[in-house]
Amino acid sequence: MSDISEETLSGFKTALQQGYEESRMDRILCASATHGELPKRSLMMYSRPIRFQIVNGRGKDASPLFTSRSVDPVDVGFTISLEDWKANPTKYAGMNDFMKELGVEVANNELSAIVKNLKKFAGHTIESKTPGKFTLEDLYEARRVTRQDEVNLDILLADPMVLYDFVARKELLDAGRIPTSYIPVDIRGPHFIGIMKAWKVYSVASLHNEIITYERRYAASYATPLKVEFKGSPFHLTVEKKITTSPKLSESVVVLNMKKGEI
Numbered sequence: 001m002s003d004i005s006e007e008t009l010s011g012f013k014t015a016l017q018q019g020y021e022e023s024r025m026d027r028i029l030c031a032s033a034t035h036g037e038l039p040k041r042s043l044m045m046y047s048r049p050i051r052f053q054i055v056n057g058r059g060k061d062a063s064p065l066f067t068s069r070s071v072d073p074v075d076v077g078f079t080i081s082l083e084d085w086k087a088n089p090t091k092y093a094g095m096n097d098f099m100k101e102l103g104v105e106v107a108n109n110e111l112s113a114i115v116k117n118l119k120k121f122a123g124h125t126i127e128s129k130t131p132g133k134f135t136l137e138d139l140y141e142a143r144r145v146t147r148q149d150e151v152n153l154d155i156l157l158a159d160p161m162v163l164y165d166f167v168a169r170k171e172l173l174d175a176g177r178i179p180t181s182y183i184p185v186d187i188r189g190p191h192f193i194g195i196m197k198a199w200k201v202y203s204v205a206s207l208h209n210e211i212i213t214y215e216r217r218y219a220a221s222y223a224t225p226l227k228v229e230f231k232g233s234p235f236h237l238t239v240e241k242k243i244t245t246s247p248k249l250s251e252s253v254v255v256l257n258m259k260k261g262e263i
Contacts, residue, residue, distance in 0.1 A: 004086060004089070004230075004235075009230045011096060012095065012096065012099045012228075012230070012237075013099075013228045013230075015096040015097075015099040015100045015103070016099040016100065016102050016103040016106075016228055016239070017103060017226060017228065018100055018103060019099070019100035019101060019102065019103025019104045019106075019107070020103035020104070020106045020107050020226055021103075022103075022104075022107075022190070023103065023104045023107035023108065023189075023190050024107040024110060024189075025107065025110065025111045025114070025189050025190075025191060025202075026110055026114065026221045026223060026243070026245075028187060028188070028189040028192075028202075029111075029114055029155060029157075029189075029202070029216065029219060030114065030216070030219040030220055030221040030245065031216050031217045031218070031219060031220075032219070032220040032221070032248070033220075033221045033222075033223075034220075034221070034222050034223075035222070035223050035224070035225060036222065036224065037224060037225065038224065039073035039222075039224055039242040039244060040071075040073065040222045040244045041070060041071065041072065041073060041244070042068045042069060042070050042071060042244075043068065043069055043071055043220050043222060043244060043245075043246045043248070044066055044067075044068060044069075044220070044248055045066060045067050045068055045069040045246070045248055045249070045250075046065065046066050046218070046248050046249045047065060047066060047067055048065075048249075049149045049150050049151065049249060049251065049252075066248075069121070069246055071117065071244050071245070071246045072244075073224075073242040073243065073244040074109075074113040074116075074242060074243050074244070074245075075241075075242050076106055076109035076110050076113060076241050076242065076243055077106065077109075077227075077238070077239040077240045077241045077242075078105075078238075078239055079236055079237065079238045079239070080102075080236060080237050081234055081235070081236045082230070082235050082236055082237055083234035083235050083236070085235075086235040102237075102239065106226065106239060106241060110221075110223070110241075110243050111191070111204065111206075112206050113243050113245055114219075114221060114243075114245045115157060115204055115206060115207065115212065117245045117246050117247075118157075118212050118214060118219070118245075118247060118253050118255075119212060119253075119255055121246055121247050121250050121253065122212070122214075122247075122250065122253040122254060122255045123149075123249070123250035123251035123252070123253055123254075124142070124145050124146065124251065124253070124254040124255070125254070125255045125256075125257065126138070126141055126142065126145060126254065126255075126256055126257070127256070127257050127258075127259045128256060128257070128258050128259045129141070129259070130259065131258075131259045131260060131261030131262060132258065132259070132260075132261055132262050133165060133258070134158075134162055134165070134166075134211060134256065134258060136171055136196075136197070138211075138256055139156070139196075139197070139199070139211075139213065139256075142213050142254040142256060145254060146251060146252070146254060149249075149251040149252070151215050151218075151249070151251060151252045152198075152215050152217075153198075153199065153213045153214060153215055153252075153254065154198060154199060154200060154215055154216055155199065155200055155202070155213065155214055155215070155216050155219075156196065156199040156200070156201045156202070156211060156212070156213045157201075157202050157203075157204045157207060157211065157212040157213070158201070158202075158203070158204065158207055158210070158211045158212075159203070159204060159205060159206075159207040159208055159209070159210070160203050160205065162207075162209065162210075162211060162258075163193055163201065163203055166196060166201075167194075171196055172193065172194050172195070172196040172201060173194045173195050173196070174193065174194040175188065175192050175193060175194045177194075178194060178195060183195070183200070189202070191203050191204065199213065209257070209258040210255060210256060210257050210258065211255070211256040212253065212254070212255055212256075213253075213254050213256070214247060214252050214253040214254065215249075215252040217252075218247050218248045218249040218252035218253075219245075219247055219248070219252075220245065220246060220247070220248050221243055221244065221245040222243070222244045222245070223241065223242065223243040223244070224240070224241055224242045224243075225241070226239070226240075226241045227239070227240040227241065228240075
């Protein structure tokens with residue numbers, strides 16, 4: 001069995017962390033993206049929209065302005081065996097690239113957790129007006145149903161095929177045509193597709209025939225640090241990280257489902 005140097009393992013850890021940092025979406029999709037050593041099982045939740053809570057610097061009424069919501073933290077880490085690699089590392093070229101891809105998977109797991117809880121706690125669910133497709137009119141309807149809550153929908157998540165239809169109709173301005181002076185590269189993220197009307201648009205492969213739109217200022221996440229360890233017999237890699245995520249205001253999230261049927 002080969003002896004594995006600390007330098008090699010340190011390089012693997014750096015590559016994995018790099019893949020995660022380059023692909024993470026929590027800070028892009030959530031205005032409040034905080035971190036701490038221990039996972040949380042609850043997050044702040046507003047009892048009503050912020051704009052309804054305060055007038056001229058004073059609360060409108062004496063009812064509570066906020067409460068908390070119980071949310072289970074999601075484990076976005078994993079454990080994989082490296083025993084075969086340790087026994088004969090020369091057989092496996094490109095391990096640093098493999099580690100970087102593992103970091104990407106951690107970030108993708110976080111994204112899935114964020115999307116899942118946006119859907120779970122969404123305050124509004126509507127259906128497309130036309131069977132088998134979404135149109136701009138559906139997005140305008142989402143704005144109408146949140147108007148009474150004074151919510152400003154500014155983020156849109158959808159599966160790639162849904163977004164392709166908007167691109168084909170020339171309703172979505174793709175990322176390559178948007179100046180970095182307008183939307184800097186460091187706040188786009190790997191899933192950024194472009195802008196459509198007042199929405200920043202992101203592709204999410206886990207969504208199928210559905211759209212999620214919400215106001216970013218109300219989206220929150222709390223995550224533990226990324227911990228990477230190589231240990232044990234059989235030799236294995238353990239990645240530890242948990243994330244708790246929820247909208248602070250349910251009414252700030254709209255899920256649009258595609259009406260069944262042919263176009």
